[in-house]
Amino acid sequence: MQTVDVLVVGAGLAGLRTARLLAQRNLDVLVVDRRRSLASGIRTTGIFVRRTLDDFDLPGHLLGPGIRDVLLYPPSRRSPIRLTSDRDEYRVADMAGIYRHEHRAAETAGARVLLGVRYTGSTREPRRRPAGARGADARLPRTLVHLDGAEPVRARFLVGADGARSAVARDLGLDVNRHLLVGAELLHPIATGTTTPAFHCVLDPRYAPGYLGWVIDDGHHAHVGIAGYPHAMRAGLRPLLESFAATAPGLAAPTGPIERRGGPIPVGGVLRRLACPTGLLVGDAAGAVSPLTAGGLDPCCRMSAWAAAITLAYLRTGDETILRRYDGRALRRRFRGRLLLRRTFAALGSPAATEAAVALLRTPPGRALAARVLFGDGSFPTLDVRQASPAL
Numbered sequence: 001m002q003t004v005d006v007l008v009v010g011a012g013l014a015g016l017r018t019a020r021l022l023a024q025r026n027l028d029v030l031v032v033d034r035r036r037s038l039a040s041g042i043r044t045t046g047i048f049v050r051r052t053l054d055d056f057d058l059p060g061h062l063l064g065p066g067i068r069d070v071l072l073y074p075p076s077r078r079s080p081i082r083l084t085s086d087r088d089e090y091r092v093a094d095m096a097g098i099y100r101h102e103h104r105a106a107e108t109a110g111a112r113v114l115l116g117v118r119y120t121g122s123t124r125e126p127r128r129r130p131a132g133a134r135g136a137d138a139r140l141p142r143t144l145v146h147l148d149g150a151e152p153v154r155a156r157f158l159v160g161a162d163g164a165r166s167a168v169a170r171d172l173g174l175d176v177n178r179h180l181l182v183g184a185e186l187l188h189p190i191a192t193g194t195t196t197p198a199f200h201c202v203l204d205p206r207y208a209p210g211y212l213g214w215v216i217d218d219g220h221h222a223h224v225g226i227a228g229y230p231h232a233m234r235a236g237l238r239p240l241l242e243s244f245a246a247t248a249p250g251l252a253a254p255t256g257p258i259e260r261r262g263g264p265i266p267v268g269g270v271l272r273r274l275a276c277p278t279g280l281l282v283g284d285a286a287g288a289v290s291p292l293t294a295g296g297l298d299p300c301c302r303m304s305a306w307a308a309a310i311t312l313a314y315l316r317t318g319d320e321t322i323l324r325r326y327d328g329r330a331l332r333r334r335f336r337g338r339l340l341l342r343r344t345f346a347a348l349g350s351p352a353a354t355e356a357a358v359a360l361l362r363t364p365p366g367r368a369l370a371a372r373v374l375f376g377d378g379s380f381p382t383l384d385v386r387q388a389s390p391a392l
Contacts, residue, residue, distance in 0.1 A: 004030045005315060007145050007155035008111075009119045009168050011038060014283025014300040015161030016102035016113075021308035023109035027315065030155075031111055032147060034118035038099035043163075043263030044297065045185060045223045046095040047216065050087060051377055052298040062097040064218030066090070067197040070374050073249060074358040075204040075351035080249070081361055085375045090199055092218035117149040122158060122171045124278050140318050143278045157311055158279030164264040166285035172276055175328070177287050179268030181211050181294060182233070184241045185225025186257035190217055200250035203354050207244045209233060210346040211294065215250040221258075224248050227265060227294065229346065237262070265294045269339050270331040275310070275323040282307045286328065290380065292338040292345065292373060299380045306383040334381050341373075 008019045011033035023029045035041050048058065066088025072081040103113055125142040145153045160168025169176045195217055202213040209232035215224050224245045226237075233240060245251070271287040274280055282288070288299035310326045313319075332339075348354045360366045 001152055001154055002030075003142075003154040004028045004156070006030070006157045006159060006311060007032065007143075007153055008159040008161055009033075009145075010161030010163060010283070010285070011035070011099070011103065011113055011115065012161060012163070012283060012300070013098065013102060013297060014285075014288075014304050015159065016099070016106045017301065017304035018159055018161065018282055018308050018311075019111040019113075020102070020106040020109045021305060022311060023106065023111040025308075025312050026110075027312070029106075029111040030153060031106065031113040032117040032119060032150070033113070033115055036116040038103060038115070039096035042095050042099075042261055043183075044095060044261075045214070045216065045225060046093040046098070046218070047295065047297065048091050048093055049295060049298055050089050050375075051380075052301055053088075053091060055382075056301050058093070058098070059101050062094045062101065064092040064094075064220070065197045067092075067199050067216070069196075069198040071198060071200050071249070072358065072361060072370065073200065073202040073204075074355045075202075075206065076355065077202070077247075077249060080200075081358070081367070081370070083367065083371050083374060085371075089375050090216070092216055092223065094218065094220075114150060117147050119162065119167060120146045120148045122146065122168070122278075125154070140315065141278055156315060159307065159311070160279060160281045160285045161283050162285055164266045164284045166281060168279065169271075169281055169285055172279045174276060174279075174281055175271035175273045175287075177264075177266035177268060177271065177284075179266065180230070181227045181265040181267055182230045182237060182262070183211075183225060183227030183265050183294075184237050184260065184262030185214075185223050186241065186245055187259040187261070188222045188224060188251065188257050189255060190220065190222050195222070195250075195252070198250060200248070202244070202249065203348075203358060204351060205232070205349055205354055206351060207240050209349065213244050213248065215248050222251055224251055224257075225261075232349070265289060265296075267291050267294055267342055269335050270299075270328040272328045272332065274328045275326040277320050277323065280307055280311065280323070280326055288380070290338060291335055291342040302380055302383050331381065 005027040008031040067090040200215040209228040211227040213226040289296035
């Protein structure tokens with residue numbers, strides 16, 4: 001049976017970035033993902049916000065044109081509110097390409113990535129001092145990780161990057177996401193250079209109860225999607241999506257869709273308990289998604305660096321107090337306003353109420369609030385990884 005320093009479950013953006021950062025520090029890292037191809041099972045539109053583009057080195061050839069205009073539509077679709085930034089605020093990525101890029105970077109750093117291997121559970125082994133072990137190795141617990149498609153692996157630490165409904169979170173006794181939207185989108189091919197980049201957002205509880213419908217393009221494809229609370233999507237997600245796509249704004253003369261995407265989106269805020277002596281959570285598994293806008297790619301990049309620093313410091317020292325710094329409670333305090341707006345948004349259960357809310361957004365204070373949410377710098381706090389350990 002092989003033993004590794006860190007086993008990462010999930011080869012999405014958060015998992016692969018965390019694995020790469022740990023491998024660069026000479027840890028033995030193994031990543032497993034049940035998908036046989038990272039181009040399959042993509043669940044995100046792939047919208048990167050300006051702060052992420054400014055702070056992280058993303059491959060430009062995998063990013064669509066810059067987008068400065070957002071149009072907010074009421075249920076009637078009449079007289080949308082146009083908000084325009086003086087900077088590029090969004091770019092839509094080729095997420096299959098991004099995952100391949102991150103996969104190569106992780107393996108170049110020394111991590112091993114096994115696809116087509118499903119995590120089935122983990123068991124914490126009794127603490128015992130392995131022969132010859134000293135320092136942290138003598139104090140750290142071991143976890144036996146069970147895999148479908150490979151032999152069990154003994155890991156010093158487990159990282160759950162396995163999505164909104166994380167099995168790792170459940171097995172480690174950490175918090176789990178309880179407030180979820182479900183989203184789906186269609187990708188339509190478009191001729192390059194024939195569209196004006198814009199982000200079209202439709203607020204209509206008949207299609208997207210508690211969230212919105214969207215149309216945005218990456219220069220090659222138009223992404224048409226909806227999301228909402230599952231209990232309120234009584235007509236079913238697929239019929240609602242197809243009905244919305246038939247009349248979606250900003251989608252001119254579409255041909256048939258070439259791809260469907262979808263999945264759960266956690267919107268309850270960062271979970272409180274994210275780490276324990278045997279592992280921690282990153283990405284959607286940690287609830288690291290904006291409660292209001294449901295954007296999760298910026299938190300993926302920021303929390304991955306923090307998680308890697310915490311993991312490295314803990315494995316080097318065996319000091320469990322280090323794990324307290326990976327604290328979701330502190331982060332949740334930064335999102336009180338957005339959590340309140342999330343509850344307000346969820347209460348808009350009728351087209352008439354939504355029309356009234358959009359009317360408020362037409363006022364100067366309403367436009368300022370909308371611009372702050374859509375164009376602001378506070379989507380997710382910048383985390384100081386040096387707080388994980390003075391040695392880093």
